[in-house]
Amino acid sequence: MIASTTPAHAPLRRLSEAALSACSEAGLLAAFAAETRAALPVDAVEVLVPASADVPGVAHVVATARSLMLDETRTVTELGVDCATRLDARSALLVPIAWAGAVRRVAILARRCEQVWSHDETAIAETLANQVALGLARLESQHRGVAQTERDKALARAAHALNESLELQAVLDTLAREADLAVGGDVAGVYLLQGDGTALATAGHNCPPEWYGYRLSPGEGIAGQVLATDRAVVTSAYRQDMPLPATIALPGVLSGVGVPMCWNGSLRGALSVGFLDRRVIAPDDLGVLEAIADLAVVACRNAEAYDVVRTAASTDALTGLLNHGAMQVRVREEIARAARDGQPLCCVLIDLDDFKRVNDELGHPAGDALLRRVADALREEVRPYDQVARYGGDEFVLVLPGTEEGVARAVAERVRERVLNGAPQLDGSSIGNCSLGVSSWELPMSADDLLAAADRALLLAKRTGKARVAVATPDADEELERLQHADASPAAVQALAAAIEARDDYTREHSEQVVRLASGVALLLGLTADAVARVSSGALLHDVGKLAIPQEILRKDGALDDHEWRVMAEHPVLGEGILRRLPQLAALALIVRHEHEHWDGSGYPDGL
Structure with a gap:
């Protein structure tokens, strides 16, 4: 779906x-x-x-x-x-x-x-x-009034079953099963054409395990003949009429029928049904098989189109990794699996140190190149079933199923070394190193709890020197709280607000209006006094990211063009990054990041 x-x-x-x-x-x-x-x-x-x-x-x-x-x-x-x-x-x-x-x-x-x-x-x-x-x-x-009631039922059942999923493999599995049942076959298989001209045994019904993955050469067997001629093939004497595959993957088949599967203007595969006895394949059997194959072709087109849409919706355009929203879904899925199977699960949150310097001193193309290199390094470091995402701005996240905390820390250390080795040079030193926070899941932690724990560990790594790995533990939480309380300053909010106002004289009156609205909503929701204060401070600083926006864009007369708007729309992420680097204001970072989200998901930067 x-x-x-x-x-x-x-x-x-x-x-x-x-x-x-x-x-x-x-x-x-x-x-x-x-x-x-x-x-x-x-x-x-x-x-x-x-x-x-x-x-x-x-x-x-x-x-x-x-x-x-x-x-x-x-x-x-x-x-x-x-x-x-x-x-x-x-x-x-x-x-x-x-x-x-x-x-x-x-x-x-x-x-x-x-x-x-x-x-x-x-x-x-x-x-x-x-x-x-x-x-x-x-x-x-x-409306055609198919002569035999059972075949009508088979078509209706196939139409319903084939429409139950938009996953291609599930569609093909359903096709093999429904085709076999519709004509009373003993085995059925779907072969998909590959780039080298062979056909891969992809989905089957009543097929032995060794059949799956078999590569059929052109012309071999019923399906090979279908793919060679792009026409239906019927035989009541399989072993005498057909060039047999080099390996008999379906022993005992004596007769059969196969039909082509075409979509998007080209031959894509073949559906074949085999019988373990000699029988004459009736025209009605061929007709119902072709009808089911036609229904399946529609479902296959749907599945491929859905995959295109789903991939676009879940992929970060710059790095090709999962995006923020897709990772939220994957974390929840992995937690459910870990809870069900009793397996460990760890999360690693990665933040590039001094990434703003890369953009400011080397240019945004260099920053984009660094983000892509980091994404490549993360892909190389993890297993095929691990999850990697760009979490936002210069942050990345790894979700490591079946991984103990010690192993996750070792992965994090290797990632840190990879990122350092690929970091750009400026004045003889590397910039663009990273800090990492590691958290381990345990009942009854939610996805938000797991990510928050990794975020606290990351913040501790930042506060204690950067370019290091920190692991979320009770002791780490106590150390972070001590560091935050040691230099907390309520005046910091007002000082930073004054800096914003000095750069953009429109901001102060606007921010004060946002403060009134946000704190009013917080009070209506019955939040605690501390929570209301945090909301108010976050509202006052919601445009802090504009400190990093070029002056010619910030003070431009008239409407922004598309490029300028994309730059401006980065300010919530930039604001989050600024506040994360100020220990006394780090608690406001997520509020600032999400100030421009809308109730209907049309806001930015994450479309929540």
Whole structure:
């Protein structure tokens, strides 16, 4: 399923349910139009039958089986005057709705303003189209009046089962099972084409363990013949009719049937079902297998599109690591697994020392390069099943399942050495070293507790010299509290606020208004006096990150351009970093980081 962090999740789920339950094409297409408008910024949605539509763009989509994006200069030409006028379209996206191997409908998504369609928007639109195609294929199957009731039930069951997951492997596993059951087979397998021309045994039903992972050469067996000819293959004398694989991975098969699987315009694999007795494969058996394969192809396209959307939603663009939100999910998953299996779990929080100097003295490209090098170093240091994320700004986090505290500390020390060895040089010395905090999970700690413990250890490492590893323990907490109390100064908040005001004379009045609103909400929530004071101080300093914003951006007359806005939008993260480095104000760091988040997830920097 689409991860809950993606805005299209709810519309996709609702449309998926409609595809399974709709009683008419009109009702299903109405649901498609409504959910498309809910998932994407479009003003009109219309679905056309290619044979009855005199629209040039529709003919193009049918011929290529690919989506077509239209800007204002092409809208009237490709849609025709009548259609463009009816939809009041200045930009449009035409999406194929295909099943049974052909484009059967074309959806037109129209906007009344000129706007480029992004890759993610196109992927979501195609996923929605694939969902409605699944429903239309189901309705068509019902309307055909399939002769045998059992085959009808098999198709309906397969349609339902194939739509239960958006994970490709789960879809293929379901396909093998449902195809085998539908035609009364003994074994079934799905082979996917690989880059070297072989076909990998990927998903099966009643297949022995040694079958999985077998690479089928072109032309070998039923599936190899299907992939060599791109046509269905039927045999009642398997061993006599077929060139046998070099290794007989499915012994005992005497007859069988295989069909091709094509999506996104190319042959992608083959589905085959084998029988342990000699039998004549009836045309109805072949027909139902092809119908199930067609349903599976739609589900496979959905799964691939979902994977693209999910990856984009969970990946940090600069480093390619997991982002903050995705890591929060992974930490919770790993804690649940550790609790269930009784296994250890550790977390390592990493913060680059003096990273601001890298940006200030070597330039932002050097800072970005350093972040990418650190990300590469972390990937090289961990195991395939460990989790690595850019937690925000110059912070990274490792989640190490099945790892004791001592091992996690050794990992942290190796990471520190790697980062130091890759740090840039300035005036003969390295800058961009790192401090690390290690925490170990135990009941009843939550994900927030585990990360907070690592954060306290990290802060202790910073306070005691930087470029070192600290481990979260009760003694470490006591030492950190002693250090914080030793130089705590309430006046520090006012002093820093004055520095902000001196740099940006708009800030003071604005910050005081934020203080009034934030402290008022804190009081309404019944927070303690200390908590209200922290909220008020955080509100007063919420723009402290502007101290690091270039003056030409901060005092620019008129609107900021896209680049300038991206720089400005970094100020909550910069503010967090400034406060973390001031022990007496470190407790305000997360408040400042999240001051610009919105209740509906549209804020920044983390979209909470």
